[in-house]
Amino acid sequence: MTGTAFIAPDGGVRVEHVSKSFGPPDARVTVLDDVSLTIGMGEFVSVIGPSGCGKSTLLKVVAGLIEADSGTVTIGGEPVAAAARDKAIGLVPQAPALLPWRTVLDNVRLPLQVNRRANAGRALRDPSELLTSFGLGHAMRKYPGQLSGGMQQRAAIARAFVFDPAIMLMDEPFSALDEMNRDQQRLGLLDFWQSNRKAVMFVTHSVPEAIMLSDRIVVMSAHPGRIATVIDVDLPRPRAEADYATDAFRDLEAVVRGELHRVMEAAHA
Amino acid sequence: MRDTETIDATAAVAAVDIAETRAAGGRARRTRLDWRNWVPTAITFAVAALLWQLVAWSNPYVIPTLDAIWANLVANPAMYWVNFLVTLQEVLVGAASGILAGFALAVVMAEFRIVERAVMPLVVVVMVTPIVAIAPALVVAFGFGMMPKYIVTALVVFFPMLVNSLAGLRDADPKALDVLRTLHASRWEIFRDLRFPGCMPYVFAGLRIALPLAVVGAAVAEFVAAGQQAGLGSLVTTSAAQANLPVTWASIALLCLLGVLLVSLLALVRKRVLWWSDGEPVAR
Numbered sequence: 001m002t003g004t005a006f007i008a009p010d011g012g013v014r015v016e017h018v019s020k021s022f023g024p025p026d027a028r029v030t031v032l033d034d035v036s037l038t039i040g041m042g043e044f045v046s047v048i049g050p051s052g053c054g055k056s057t058l059l060k061v062v063a064g065l066i067e068a069d070s071g072t073v074t075i076g077g078e079p080v081a082a083a084a085r086d087k088a089i090g091l092v093p094q095a096p097a098l099l100p101w102r103t104v105l106d107n108v109r110l111p112l113q114v115n116r117r118a119n120a121g122r123a124l125r126d127p128s129e130l131l132t133s134f135g136l137g138h139a140m141r142k143y144p145g146q147l148s149g150g151m152q153q154r155a156a157i158a159r160a161f162v163f164d165p166a167i168m169l170m171d172e173p174f175s176a177l178d179e180m181n182r183d184q185q186r187l188g189l190l191d192f193w194q195s196n197r198k199a200v201m202f203v204t205h206s207v208p209e210a211i212m213l214s215d216r217i218v219v220m221s222a223h224p225g226r227i228a229t230v231i232d233v234d235l236p237r238p239r240a241e242a243d244y245a246t247d248a249f250r251d252l253e254a255v256v257r258g259e260l261h262r263v264m265e266a267a268h269a
Numbered sequence: 270m271r272d273t274e275t276i277d278a279t280a281a282v283a284a285v286d287i288a289e290t291r292a293a294g295g296r297a298r299r300t301r302l303d304w305r306n307w308v309p310t311a312i313t314f315a316v317a318a319l320l321w322q323l324v325a326w327s328n329p330y331v332i333p334t335l336d337a338i339w340a341n342l343v344a345n346p347a348m349y350w351v352n353f354l355v356t357l358q359e360v361l362v363g364a365a366s367g368i369l370a371g372f373a374l375a376v377v378m379a380e381f382r383i384v385e386r387a388v389m390p391l392v393v394v395v396m397v398t399p400i401v402a403i404a405p406a407l408v409v410a411f412g413f414g415m416m417p418k419y420i421v422t423a424l425v426v427f428f429p430m431l432v433n434s435l436a437g438l439r440d441a442d443p444k445a446l447d448v449l450r451t452l453h454a455s456r457w458e459i460f461r462d463l464r465f466p467g468c469m470p471y472v473f474a475g476l477r478i479a480l481p482l483a484v485v486g487a488a489v490a491e492f493v494a495a496g497q498q499a500g501l502g503s504l505v506t507t508s509a510a511q512a513n514l515p516v517t518w519a520s521i522a523l524l525c526l527l528g529v530l531l532v533s534l535l536a537l538v539r540k541r542v543l544w545w546s547d548g549e550p551v552a553r
Contacts (some may be wrong), residue, residue, distance in 0.1 A: 034398075060447075063447070063451050064450070064451060065447055065450060065451065084450075084453040085453045086450055087453065089451045090451075091447060091448050091451040093444040093448060094444065095444050097442055097444035097445040097447070097448055098445075099445060099462070099463065099466070100545040101466050104443045110462060111448075111450075111452050113458075113462070114449060114452050114453075114454035114458040114462065115453045115454055115455070115458070116452070116457070119494070143545060145545060159448070160448075165453075169451075210335075
């Protein structure tokens with residue numbers, strides 16, 4: 001199912017010693033300080049941390065939207081720019097960012113209509129089938145303005161899956177939704193991903209969300225943004241809603257919260 | 270929730286649906302015949318007309334009565350029609366040129382910032398020069414034909430189109446832009462799929478300012494070349510010079526009608542094209 005033919009054997013994401021600072025020379029703020037991280041093929045990695053820890057900046061560097069001051073990022077063994085040229089990166093931004101003048105179906109078709117050169121030789125998905133599997137089959141001909149926030153965000157995720165990218169970058173995709181809706185979307189994504197394994201970098205500020213979805217959780221500290229620790233989530237897959245209630249889940253939650261707490265304490269000390 | 274609506278609706282039907290929902294603006298939907306829609310407007314116009322008549326009856330040398338204006342209009346339909354067409358042509362040709370030129374320059378400026386830096390100061394200098402002052406100079410340069418009228422009309426339309434289009438092209442949704450950039454979409458693809466359709470609310474806001482200005486431009490250009498060419502603006506100046514007030518005011522009324530027609534037509538087109546947009550953006 002996952003057409004990953006064009007990925008080098010050392011596929012996935014490799015972030016090595018990436019640093020980034022912003023601002024004028026006399027008031028420079030270091031947002032990322034020597035961050036290294038790998039995401040293997042088919043691995044789901046969440047990045048969590050207090051605001052200002054640079055998690056969104058890290059995602060933008062991996063997406064090739066921001067250039068790092070130093071360090072390297074490779075995707076499937078290629079530099080980010082080359083990976084973008086091959087359409088190897090699927091981005092799900094914080095807001096759905098659907099085009100309001102296109103139907104949901106035409107929004108999902110958009111990635112197939114640009115940079116067509118990179119369409120050759122890959123397992124492109126059928127947009128309407130994909131939308132159906134995201135539970136949006138009945139809404140395909142509607143316009144984004146007619147959809148609820150959760151449905152819009154699902155369409156945005158479908159838009160990122162449709163061209164079969166090697167890696168998915170998701171920047172707090174559910175943060176704008178209300179809690180009940182958020183949980184529903186999260187489980188929907190889990191379901192879909194478990195049968196369509198891709199390397200995912202998932203930025204979030206929700207501990208249960210990170211645990212439920214991830215293989216590994218990267219905890220970042222702020223000012224400057226550094227990786228504080230990496231926590232393995234060894235809950236068996238496939239996971240489902242019932243896992244929230246297990247002891248293993250609660251134990252992990254305590255561990256992650258403890259790490260976050262430590263990171264925040266250190267920042268205030 | 271909206272998901273429960275009929276699902277087999279075609280895109281076209283959906284589009285109309287949204288347009289209607291949007292037009293209703295969240296308030297309870299009113300039918301066109303609801304008295305609240307037209308009675309207040311009608312009262313305002315009636316009061317204004319009455320005041321006009323009161324002044325006209327007691328000061329016949331200041332303004333003519335409405336019935337005198339109307340009588341003059343219906344007595345000379347061919348004369349007014351010919352002049353109306355001349356002004357209409359100036360407005361249409363001039364406005365179309367100004368709109369296209371303004372939009373085209375906006376596209377170039379949006380894509381190449383250096384062009385904006387190079388050209389914008391000159392554009393501003395030209396635009397702060399009173400159009401009334403430029404018009405006579407253009408008549409000297411291009412004669413009493415249609416050309417100076419086209420140029421003046423195009424000039425007044427050009428600036429609001431440029432500024433609004435530029436703001437619209439720059440206002441592309443940054444998150445959607447991020448998505449397209451990660452896909453390595455070309456500049457052209459980003460323009461085609463995001464910037465161009467996305468700037469339309471601004472373009473229509475610009476047109477709302479530009480089209481009434483086009484009528485002003487055409488009329489002013491005709492003032493300058495009065496007595497030589499036809500046109501409602503010329504009719505105003507020549508008849509006013511002869512103190513033929515019914516003709517003056519009938520021409521003014523027709524100029525006003527022309528503006529109303531253009532703005533109404535624009536609102537109609539906007540509703541068709543921009544059903545997806547919430548409201549009118551404000552450029553700078």
